[in-house]
Amino acid sequence: MDNLEEILEGNGFEKELVAEIKNIGRxxxxxxGGVVVSADLGxxxxxxxxxxxxxLLRKDDQGNELFLYHLQSGETCAMSITCCLEGKTQDITVVAEEDSQLWMIPMHTVDRWIQRYKSFRKFVFRSYQERFDELLGALDGIAFLKMDERLMKYLLDLKQASGSFVIKKTHQEIAKELNTSRVVVSRLLKQLERDDKIEQHRNRIEIL
Structure with a gap:
């Protein structure tokens, strides 16, 4: 709960809103690896x-999952809020990258909070802007970067999000999130290791 207090205060939420979030959330x-949000879970x-x-992952028509962005401490899922406001079924999946502690807020409260509390409106709009910027970055990576550059950007983004130089992922997991093959990822990781940008260990990668 201490971290919850810090996050709520850091966003400048009104006292009444803080009380509601504490009382209504859980x-x-x-x-x-655990699933937090998905269409199947409803x-x-x-x-x-x-x-x-x-x-946050999104599935294509063939069932392949594409990695979109990370959510760190103090952040929420803007796409979940959009689905809530528009009454749509989730077409995304939110998965824990590492052991995580969450505060779950009922969707039916969001619309009322946006209308009633200025601080919550600002929080939601800021979440939209941050996620939009990250999606643009992901799109630029797909459109303009070669696969080796995309891979290195992915590793650096994960380092930034997790705060650790050690990436605990298999080649297959990375390939799935970049929507490519394990063979391609393994070959490119070997090249990055030869270039002294990373060191590889069993099921983990260290960024130098």
Whole structure:
């Protein structure tokens, strides 16, 4: 709860809103790899990250998952809010990248809070802007960067989001999130290692 207090105060939420968030929300701990939001679960809650790291994925028509962006401490899922306001079914999946502590907020409160509390409106709009900027970065990476540059950008973005130089992922997991093959990822990681940009260990990569 201490981290919740810090996050709510850091966003300048009104006292009445802070009280509502505390009373209506609930704590949830998710282990690494656990699904937080998905169409199959039919979730009616929005996660506010207290600690840990979440990743947001989107499936294409063939069922392939494409990594979009990460959610860190103090952030929430703007796409979940959009689906809530428009009454749409989630077409995204939010998964815990590492063990995470969340504060789950019922979706039915969001519209009222946006209308009633100026601080919450600013929080939602800021979340939209940050996610939009990250999506533009992901789009630029797909459109303009070669695969080796995309891979290095992915590793650096993950380092920035997690705060760790050690990336605990297999080649297959990285390939899935970049929508490419494991063979391609393994070959490019070997090249990055030869260039002294990374060191590879069993199921983990260290950025130099």
């Amino acid at each position: 704590s949830k701990r998710v282990s690494s 979730s009616e809650e929005i996660p506010l990250v207290l600690s840990g790291l979440l990743k």
